[in-house]
Amino acid sequence: MVQNRWFLFVLMLLAFTGIAQTTGIVNGNLKMEVDGMMKVRLSSTFKDAKPLMDGFVASEKLVMPLAEISDFKVMDVSEGSIQGDLKGKQWVFTGVYQKNGIHIEKRLTVKEYDGFPDLLSTQVSYVNKLERAIFVEKWVNNAYKILSQGDAPAFWAFQGSSTDAREDWIKPLQSPYFQQNYLGQNMTDYGGGIPVTDLWRKDVGIAVGHLAMVPKLVSLPTEVDSMGTYGEIGVSKKLEDRTVLEANGTLETEETFVMVHQGDYYNALSEYSNLMQAKGITMPEREDAAFESIWCAWGYERKFTADEVIGTLPKVKELGIKWAVLDDGFQIAEGDWNADPKKFPRGNIEITEMVDKIHEHGLKAKVWWTPLAADPGSKALVENPDMRIFQKDGSPEFITWWDAYYLSPANPKTIQYTEGIIDLFMNEYGFDAFKMDGQHMNGVLPDYNQDLELDYPEESVEKLPDFFQMIYDQSRKIKPHAVIENCPCGTCMSYFNMASMNQAVSSDPLSSWQIRHKGKTYKALIPQTAYYGDHVELSDNGNDFASSFGIGAVLGTKFTWPNDNPDASDSFLLTPEKEKVWKKWFSLYDQKMLSKEKYLGSLYDIGYDKPETHVIEKEGNLYYAFYADDFKGTISLKGLEASGKYTVTDYFNEVDMGTVSGKDPKLDVAFKQFLLIEVSPKGKKK
Incomplete structure (x- = not known):
């Protein structure tokens, strides 16, 4: 029990130049040693855990144009308590760097929070002690070199960033390997994610990330050297255009953390989310309607007809499915969500009538929507052209997937416009839920629109979660049991958007493996929230219900019946042979309802235990x-x-x-x- 309490111990080490002091801090199974030059070594006291590091490293440092500042001679160490809602202890290390015409003071604050063993948070401030300004390019926190054990693979990793490759969120790392894991916009449409990187071996794992309450434009790079000896992780922020640190000015990093664990990444993500919620993030309560099975009209694609959708409803009901989703193609344009007159000659009333038909079949109705996207020339941008994001040169942020512009989530006009769309969908059309869709929803560029008078351009990045919270709150105000699905197409979903939805989704998985490990990720972070496995037609062989079923995911399908739409790109026809399979799985889903039950993610290591295993308790x-x-x-x-x-x-x-x-x-x-x-x-x- 002693090792589960914090304590401070000091070892006096002899050195040629005098006496250097090493301070050790222990919380649970994590031990951090800070030497006299403010370098750090980590170790773990888990049973059978082998060494994590073979020496001290400059884990927190400042990068200037021509120098990397990392050797700070420790001048003082103090210990105190943390008061407030989240209590604990903290240690403040003060050190100085003074050579080559540079004089910088560094204050490293290390915190332990009550109830969160095996985790330490760090925050650093740098003070320019010169009488002149200096340039700073980057800060780095929690940068560690972790020993491999010679296994193949050297490590398994969870990496919470997003690119258009739509890569696996977890994967084995072979040497050499590098991934930047930038949490801003990595390319058009793609950015954001979960601000955690985790490397784990068979015996022990280590995770780092940031603890800010809003998205931050930081990187969490992951690297394995060419010999496979070390895995490197850390948190860093590249400062735009060489930030000027004025004389006597202070630069402060985000609060970041390091954590050790055994088993796979599930344990680290679960602890991270619990801490973030203790710090003030509120996740939605469970919504029972979000666990009901789903049929989506996307099998007919954009060229669907109302008769095709309505004609499929009897078969949807017969299979025991509870939801029907009207997908992309009903609207005039992204940014004009009225009924397309080419498809609905009588206008919006025809969509209302379709929703009525869905309800008459005893089904609930969900509508596809891509918020924050507006086509050039759409009603939204004709009426309010300044709603869009303004890049530094005044150009828009493009959403190439939709051939659209990105609306600014920090713009009050965007909020007002979006509230009107919610009213159209729920009050006029009568839908019960939203399928919010698009990889662009995961992140946004800084907004340089001077008319907005933002405190800083990155406010648009930080206010994106507030925008989605507005949608959640307004929708649930209109319909208290509204289901809000956030489907950020193939991206590793922003953790900060999870607070404003009650249905996660595997989001265009490229394989059944993605369905399963994305499910394990969501169940670590938001175990009370429904997880939808997406259309089964996106799984291996187009029929792998078992992957969704076994992970505790909601079942869904996009079958067509009794015929395909001849203009669709592929066939998803529910043949008599397929119908037998579909009927069996949806019946079994209703019988077991494992998606609502407790997922035991700590029992098996998804990387090292074979065969791959998942467990649910009911x-x-x-x-x-x-x-x-x-x-x-x-x-x-x-x-x-x-x-x-x-x-x-x-x-x-x-x-x-x-x-x-x-x-x-x-x-x-x-x-x-x-x-x-x-x-x-x-x-x-x-």
């Missing part, structure tokens, strides 16, 4: 989902009571697999693609 039973292309061997059922006896059932195939002892819960199995089993205490009535 009413004392454990539901295991195993995935592999072709597996034959022994599986271990983690999480059972050692003294218990359990019956095992392959519930998808309705096969009794016998009994296991909690003391040695192993089974020999063979399966292809997936195995779904239910484990119940022996003698328990089903």
Whole structure:
């Protein structure tokens, strides 16, 4: 228990030039040592954990045009308590750098927060002690060189940034490897993300990130050297146009953190989100309607007809699906959300009538929408051309996917315009929910519109979550059980937007693997929020319901019936053969409803445990989902009571697999693609 409390210890180390002081801080299983030059070494006290680092590094430093300032001689160390809602302790290290005509004072503040073992936060301020200004290019925090253990891969990593490659959020890292993980706009349309990077080995993992309450334009680079000896992580901010640090001026970094954990990245993300919520971020409560199954008209694509959508509803109801979604193609343009007269000659009333038909079939109605996008020449920009983002040269920020301009979330006119769209969708059309769509929603460029009188251009970046919170609040005011889905097409979703939705989604997954690991990510960060696996047609082979089912995701489909739209790019026709499969999965989904239950993400390491395994607990039973292309061997059922006896059932195939002892819960199995089993205490009535 002693190691779970903070304490300060001082080791006096002899040196040639005198006596240097090393200060060690321990919280839980994380130990941080700070030497006399304010360099840092981390270690972990987890059982069986091997060394994390083989020496001290300059983990917090300042980069100038011709110098990297990292050697700060420690002059003072003080310890104190943190008061307020989030209590704890803090240590302040004061050091100086004075050579080569530069004189800078550094104050490093290290904090522990009560109730968050294994984590330390850091914040640094640099004071220019010269009588003249200096240029600063970048600050760096929590930069560490982590030893690999010679395994292949050297590390697994979670990286929370986004690019148009739509890469896996977690993946094995082979040497050499580098990824910048910039959380601003990396390219047109793509940016934002989760401000955490995590490297983990079989024995221990380490995560870093920032603890600001709004998005920040920082990088969390990840690197593995060419020999595979080290993995490097950190948090940094490149300052625009060589920021001038005036004489006696102060530059302060964001509050950042380092955390150690065992198992995979799930544990780190869960702890990060819990801390952010303790700091004041409020996540939505669970909305039951968000867990109901979904049919989307996108199978007919943009050239759908109202008759096709309405004609499919009887089959949607027959399969037990609860939601019908009107997707892209009903509107005049992005930025003019009235009914397209070419498709709806009688105007908006025809969309209202379609929604009425959905409701008559006992279904709920959701509408596709891409907020903050407005086509050039659209009603929104004709009436308010200054709603758009202004880049430094006055040009707009393009959203190339929609051939649109990005509206500024910090502009009051954008807020007023968007409130009118919410009223149109919910009060006039009668929809019950939004499918907000587009990778551009994940991040935005700084806004240099001088008429807005922002305190600084990056306010547009920081106010993006407020914009989505406005949509959430206004929608729920009109319809208290409104479902708000945020689908940032293929991006690693901004953590700060998660507070203003009650349905996450795998968001155009490129594989079933993405459906599963995105699900594990969301369940770490927002376990109370529904996670939708997206259209099953986007999974492996277009029919992998098992990946959504086993991770605890809402099932969805975009089938067409009884015919395809001849102008669609592909066929999603619900054939009689497919219908049998679809009907079985949607029936099983309603029967089990695992998507509402507790996901036990700490039991298995998604990188190192084979086969890949996920577990959900419901009413004392454990539901295991195993995935592999072709597996034959022994599986271990983690999480059972050692003294218990359990019956095992392959519930998808309705096969009794016998009994296991909690003391040695192993089974020999063979399966292809997936195995779904239910484990119940022996003698328990089903």
